[in-house]
Amino acid sequence: MIRLGSLAGYPFEGPRVLAGFTAPAIPAVYAILYLPDPARQQYAVTYVGHSDDLSQEPLPFRHPRASCWIERAGSRWKVFIATYEVPGGLASHRELIVRELCAVYHPSCNEQQFDQAWEDHWIGSYDAPTTAPLSTGRQPGESRHVDSVVPPVDSVVPPVDSGDLPVDSGDPPVETGGRSPD
Numbered sequence: 644m645i646r647l648g649s650l651a652g653y654p655f656e657g658p659r660v661l662a663g664f665t666a667p668a669i670p671a672v673y674a675i676l677y678l679p680d681p682a683r684q685q686y687a688v689t690y691v692g693h694s695d696d697l698s699q700e701p702l703p704f705r706h707p708r709a710s711c712w713i714e715r716a717g718s719r720w721k722v723f724i725a726t727y728e729v730p731g732g733l734a735s736h737r738e739l740i741v742r743e744l745c746a747v748y749h750p751s752c753n754e755q756q757f758d759q760a761w762e763d764h765w766i767g768s769y770d771a772p773t774t775a776p777l778s779t780g781r782q783p784g785e786s787r788h789v790d791s792v793v794p795p796v797d798s799v800v801p802p803v804d805s806g807d808l809p810v811d812s813g814d815p816p817v818e819t820g821g822r823s824p825d
Contacts, residue, residue: 645725647674649747653740657725658686661703661712668698669728672740675752676723680822686723686746691717693737697726711752785799
């Protein structure tokens with residue numbers, strides 16, 4: 644099993660050597676992989692696709708992009724496949740997963756590429772007294788520089804009558820995760 648995608652990823656079966664692969668008759672997303680550096684055991688995604696019936700795909704090497712896969716891997720024996728049967732997934736779900744994987748890995752053998760970028764005008768701006776500007780940037784791990792000063796929440800939220808507040812019992816906060824505090 645190999646996880647591909649953003650965050651925790653999707654649990655793909657494989658990777659298996661494509662040359663000996665017999666595709667099952669299932670709807671699935673598939674990723675074509677190779678090992679750029681076999682000593683590191685880290686696969687590179689070179690193509691991503693999906694099918695309503697994987698057994699009807701021209702695999703292993705009759706696919707229109709197979710020559711690209713072999714060229715990238717260096718040999719047909721160095722090309723691998725991993726498959727993901729989307730639970731309850733329709734063709735539209737599989738297509739979204741393919742687009743996400745293309746945006747994450749930029750597989751060189753896919754003719755159509757996708758980007759994870761977004762434009763401000765797609766979402767629009769917002770102004771609410773209880774929210775601050777976004778603190779994250781457009782790319783994962785990127786922070787967003789905010790030039791404006793956000794007013795303190797106290798100045799925009801009406802004060803709460805102290806009679807409505809719960810009484811503090813002095814008990815320590817409850818920790819989640821199944822462990823008791825040490």
